[in-house]
Amino acid sequence: MNIKVYVPRDATALSLGAGRVAAAIDREAQRRGLRVQLVRNGSRGLFWLEPLIEVASAEGRHAYGPVTVQDVSSLFDAGFLDGKPHRLHLGLTDEIKELKSQQRLTFARVGVIDPVSVEDYVAHGGYAGLKRALALSPSEIVDAVTQSGLRGRGGAAFPTGIKWKTVLDQPPQQKYVTCNADEGDSGTFADRMLMEGDPLTLIEGMTIAGIAVGATQGYIYLRAEYPHAHRALDEAIASARAAGYLGGNILGSGKQFELEVRLGAGAYICGEETSMLESLEGKRGEVRVRPPLPAIKGLFGRPTIVNNVISLASVPVILAKGADFYKDFGTGKSRGTIPLQLAGNIKHGGLFERAFGLTLRELIYDYGVGSASGREIRAVQVGGPLGAYIPASQFDTAIDYEALSAIGALLGHGGVVVFDDTVDMAGMARYAMEFCAKESCGKCTPCRIGSTRGVELMDRVLANVDRERNLQLVEELCDTMLHGSLCGLGGMTPFPVQSALKYFPEDFRKTVQ
Amino acid sequence: MSADRALRDPLDDLSREQVEAALATYQGRPGPLLQVLHEVQHRLGYVPPAAIPLIAEVLNLSRADVHGVVTFYHHFRQAPIGRHVIQVCQAEACRSMHCEKLTEHVQRKLGVELHGTTADGRYTLEPVYCLGNCACSPAVMIDGELHGRVTPDSFDALIAPLS
Numbered sequence: 001m002n003i004k005v006y007v008p009r010d011a012t013a014l015s016l017g018a019g020r021v022a023a024a025i026d027r028e029a030q031r032r033g034l035r036v037q038l039v040r041n042g043s044r045g046l047f048w049l050e051p052l053i054e055v056a057s058a059e060g061r062h063a064y065g066p067v068t069v070q071d072v073s074s075l076f077d078a079g080f081l082d083g084k085p086h087r088l089h090l091g092l093t094d095e096i097k098e099l100k101s102q103q104r105l106t107f108a109r110v111g112v113i114d115p116v117s118v119e120d121y122v123a124h125g126g127y128a129g130l131k132r133a134l135a136l137s138p139s140e141i142v143d144a145v146t147q148s149g150l151r152g153r154g155g156a157a158f159p160t161g162i163k164w165k166t167v168l169d170q171p172p173q174q175k176y177v178t179c180n181a182d183e184g185d186s187g188t189f190a191d192r193m194l195m196e197g198d199p200l201t202l203i204e205g206m207t208i209a210g211i212a213v214g215a216t217q218g219y220i221y222l223r224a225e226y227p228h229a230h231r232a233l234d235e236a237i238a239s240a241r242a243a244g245y246l247g248g249n250i251l252g253s254g255k256q257f258e259l260e261v262r263l264g265a266g267a268y269i270c271g272e273e274t275s276m277l278e279s280l281e282g283k284r285g286e287v288r289v290r291p292p293l294p295a296i297k298g299l300f301g302r303p304t305i306v307n308n309v310i311s312l313a314s315v316p317v318i319l320a321k322g323a324d325f326y327k328d329f330g331t332g333k334s335r336g337t338i339p340l341q342l343a344g345n346i347k348h349g350g351l352f353e354r355a356f357g358l359t360l361r362e363l364i365y366d367y368g369v370g371s372a373s374g375r376e377i378r379a380v381q382v383g384g385p386l387g388a389y390i391p392a393s394q395f396d397t398a399i400d401y402e403a404l405s406a407i408g409a410l411l412g413h414g415g416v417v418v419f420d421d422t423v424d425m426a427g428m429a430r431y432a433m434e435f436c437a438k439e440s441c442g443k444c445t446p447c448r449i450g451s452t453r454g455v456e457l458m459d460r461v462l463a464n465v466d467r468e469r470n471l472q473l474v475e476e477l478c479d480t481m482l483h484g485s486l487c488g489l490g491g492m493t494p495f496p497v498q499s500a501l502k503y504f505p506e507d508f509r510k511t512v513q
Numbered sequence: 514m515s516a517d518r519a520l521r522d523p524l525d526d527l528s529r530e531q532v533e534a535a536l537a538t539y540q541g542r543p544g545p546l547l548q549v550l551h552e553v554q555h556r557l558g559y560v561p562p563a564a565i566p567l568i569a570e571v572l573n574l575s576r577a578d579v580h581g582v583v584t585f586y587h588h589f590r591q592a593p594i595g596r597h598v599i600q601v602c603q604a605e606a607c608r609s610m611h612c613e614k615l616t617e618h619v620q621r622k623l624g625v626e627l628h629g630t631t632a633d634g635r636y637t638l639e640p641v642y643c644l645g646n647c648a649c650s651p652a653v654m655i656d657g658e659l660h661g662r663v664t665p666d667s668f669d670a671l672i673a674p675l676s
Contacts, residue, residue, distance in 0.1 A: 011645065189645040264588075
């Protein structure tokens with residue numbers, strides 16, 4: 001029998017050489033006349049161990065990593081196909097401390113299965129949620145999602161079930177399910193990993209959404225920067241269609257759902273839901289004025305669900321195991337789990353799915369083991385380019401929507417970017433304004449003009465031109481953008497700026513060289 | 514080449530064929546403009562300004578509509594590109610690992626600024642805002658292939674085999 005060897009096709013693993021390692025294993029096996037079946041799985045999300053390869057055995061999978069091409073022949077010599085010791089041997093994958101301590105619900109299959117095989121997906125509990133949904137009425141499905149306490153994982157944290165109910169309540173007509181996969185926040189890669197590692201979970205979640213609200217067409221709006229996710233999604237959609245899980249008569253139920261991937265084109269603003277809808281319609285990604293809500297008048301003017309990848313990918317487990325099961329994880333009003341993404345200047349970066357309530361310190365030091373540079377960690381930015389900078393004195397804050405909000409921060413999409421003590425926070429504040437100026441859609445003045453003025457003001461501050469007066473103006477400008485912008489881009493760009501000013505004032509008052 | 518000049522340049526036959534093929538693939542689908550532009554760029558490496566009237570006519574849009582969409586999105590290029598496209602991430606996670614220094618090195622090494630193409634048509638250098646490789650910063654994409662934890666030395670090694 002062929003021995004199964006898993007080498008990830010995840011973009012980060014590939015960026016560290018997984019493709020070359022897979023080819024080397026294949027070559028070496030042939031040279032030695034050994035029968036090896038290579039499975040290109042997703043990543044386990046422990047990126048300091050990538051490329052992480054695994055070998056199937058009776059007692060479970062043995063992990064080896066990080067593997068380079070140069071290690072391959074010595075792995076064969078050591079007998080890695082039988083799980084034998086080697087200096088890169090990490091023991092059984094399931095026993096790796098950083099994996100074992102996670103609570104993987106949404107990411108349960110990522111890194112485990114062949115991402116584009118329906119057979120493998122079903123063998124690991126896939127499509128149990130859809131089968132359950134097909135036995136329920138539309139309002140029962142929506143109720144289950146509402147009762148689970150699931151809130152939008154894209155960043156806004158709006159209750160998913162309420163969105164769905166609004167679409168369900170619209171009179172029967174063409175309705176749409178759209179998935180926001182425009183994961184533009186720096187420091188986030190959960191959507192990417194899910195789409196590359198277990199795209200069928202997203203497809204199943206969208207199918208359930210379609211059945212729940214009576215939508216027959218779904219669109220995944222994927223950013224163009226994710227070519228690997230694009231390939232995985234296209235392959236998985238084709239597999240699902242071939243197996244009867246998509247199309248005109250899903251599993252013989254008479255229900256219909258079709259799915260198409262559409263690419264974005266490098267505009268950060270298209271992660272804002274109304275801008276994304278404009279872009280899906282083939283237009284400039286300019287923000288729409290609300291009301292009407294997308295749930296009432298969305299894509300092509302029809303009732304539309306707009307959900308993030310992780311929100312939709314959390315639906316199958318909620319349906320399969322019940323709302324109460326999911327709700328039992330978490331704390332306060334933050335129910336369930338959140339895939340946290342630890343990035344930037346961090347020794348052990350990666351994705352860690354945990355129930356809400358872990359502290360930043362536990363994430364950064366227990367999982368992350370400190371900075372990559374070995375220097376002191378000075379700040380983290382949580383929630384992407386529009387998230388606040390949090391100083392080390394607040395690292396004991398719990399990671400849940402309310403606790404972060406209480407310190408003037410936000411969780412957003414769950415990305416945590418770590419900075420060591422070489423960071424120039426005034427430079428980062430200027431960058432926030434610069435990014436907003438580049439990415440503003442131009443529809444509203446506070447964002448379009450304000451961000452450009454913000455860069456100019458910060459340049460004067462940095463050059464020590466009339467510094468205190470210009471800092472005062474920065475504060476006032478932030479206030480205007482915060483209250484006067486049409487959407488979160490202009491409205492939240494002040495968060496990183498104000499938090500940098502508040503917690504790191506000394507960086508804004510350095511002597512000019 | 515200025516945009517005005519390019520607009521007056523007619524579309525050569527080969528490019529016209531490619532644009533027409535892109536239109537034929539997506540025409541008739543709902544809201545197809547972005548898909549058409551992606552396909553044109555995929556085939557030609559950029560969206561020639563001279564293609565805009567043709568795209569507008571076939572999709573029953575105004576030239577201003579099409580021009581507006583092409584220029585809104587950073588991804589769409591309006592000038593021919595080099596044989597190799599190099600994108601260096603400039604976003605926060607990569608900044609925490611000092612991508613500014615890597616970017617300076619790349620600019621010096623290639624002899625071209627961000628958004629530029631080398632005189633010999635070999636490299637186009639672009640900034641990019643997040644490649645989703647944030648736990649292995651700084652990140653660089655070369656001809657669609659992603660690389661993590663890139664240093665000046667490893668960058669030089671990556672481009673050495675490119676012609």
